[in-house]
Amino acid sequence: MNFLEERIVKDGVVKEGNVLKVDSFLNHQMDIGLLDQMGAEFKRRFADRPVNKILTIEASGIGIACIAARHFNVPVVFAKKSQSINLDGDMYVAEVESFTHKCINHVIVAQKFLGPKDHVLIIDDFLANGCALQGLIQIVQSSGATVEGIGIAVEKGFQSGGRIIRNLGFRLESLAIVDGMNAETGEIRFRDQEKADTENTVCREKDICRSATLD
């Protein structure tokens, strides 16, 4: 087990409805030492990518993205979930279905913060069905920027998001992949790291093929 999996086993709580609560260390109260370790691990995994910006979505992606950004030495842009009077100028907008809140959100990024010269690492706390990520990818693509990779803290491997995003050819690295959990016993089963690495390698090869075709 890696450091994040160990922490999930220690402090994560499995709820009914396939929800894993990590609010004591990741997305409500935040353990900054742990976030820093995660940031360093994202930097290690994406060291070969020319990342100049990190994109995330409010609210719970922001803390993780900001600490990761210290390791990449780049700014963070976070997509907003509602129109606010502070948003001005032209915007990129995508529709996203919320897994936890069961509603449709518009996610919005001001056009002045993302453009064709940007090489973006997308970071978020959870990957479930992939709706949030697909919204962020859509925003990056509308801006003409490049998605260099996607870093996720916890992927729920028994939901379809990871498969969909990897099949689209994106380089997706999840620090912990939960393959099953039981709300009655509290048991959490993680994907074997070797199996996860093989999937990431296959994904990287696909990525290479994709850019080869584009050249």
Ligand code: 5GP
């Ligand atoms: P998706 O769009 O991939 O279906 O869901 C991703 C978003 O839903 C994440 O940004 C996260 O905020 C939330 N989410 C999905 N599953 C869980 C979960 O099991 N626990 C928590 N805490 N949040 C989740």
